[in-house]
Amino acid sequence: MGDGPKRRLPLVGGGAPGAPSPRSGGAPGAASPRGATAAPEKRKLPVLQSGGDDEGEDRPPWHWIALGTVATFIAWLPLAGLVNMLLRRMLERAGDAEAPIQVRLAMVGLNVVAFALAGVAGGYLVGRFGGRAGRREAAASGAVVATLAWALALSEGAPAGALGWALLLIVMVAIGAAASYAGGSAGLRGRSGGAPKAR
Template sequence: MSTRRHLPILRDAAPATVPASSAEEAASEPPPWHWIPLGTTVSLVGFGLLAQGAAALSVRLLGRVYPMGATAAQVAHIRAAHPAAARSVELTAALIPLLTLLLSVAVGSYVVGRRGNGTNARHGMLSGGLTVLIFWAVTGRLWSLLALVPVAMAAGYFSARWGVARRA
């Protein structure tokens, strides 16, 4: 008689666990461009928190030269008597809020570079540019503020680059 042939039976063989594919992991994470508006939000919230202190510091600096509630005639008299001091205080008082804005852009772009998987310095740069454009649109559209866009983009680029380096 012929011998019986048996088919192999798999017993107690647990199915091999399939590791999650990178496509499934990528689907659970937001794409890198989503970090641009997130960084802009961080920058604007940070600026909102720092703006009150910056405004108080500017008022305090201006109070050293001009009396509180000075009229236009008093301001003109002080400017004529001390032109260099008045102009330097006015310039410093005007630059403090702008430096606060650039600081908040740098922090928001750093967050983009540090926390955003798949992001690079370009995403931080775009976040900084978008932050200043929103600031420009909200503050009365002074054309001189558009000069801040390239400066903010540079600050965003370098701080996001630093964040990417810290992430790795």
């Protein structure tokens, strides 16, 4: 066998120095400028669209009145149960005639404190996560809770008279709205990145 000409296999990605890349669109045989390096091809990464990061802000503000009402009730019920359990034990231990009056006054005062704390908690939820909702919706949720609690007490038939019940409603609504308004203000201050335009 005669020795024929040796063939060289082409290397992938290789090429003669100065040979243009097929992507560069240069003419065959044209040498690249001396000292120039081929620019890497730019790749565009796919942009992922955010999927509902501001979902809470899309809710109508009045939705947060209902959510604040539910949150206030959830916070108030265990607090009221704990307060009344402690006061019931105090009432059972009282033996003289003046002790029940003091215990009843303490019962009213501690229940007011428990209701106010629950209003602050519910209002804070509205102010912190309420999107376009703000102090006004937080105060409205506290007023709704106070009205429902007043209606529940009225249905039990406690003797208070029409004037007494009217005054009790005003006092409860004022306490609930004020406490929830304060909680909503604290929630607005706690928002990350600054609070949106809320009332």
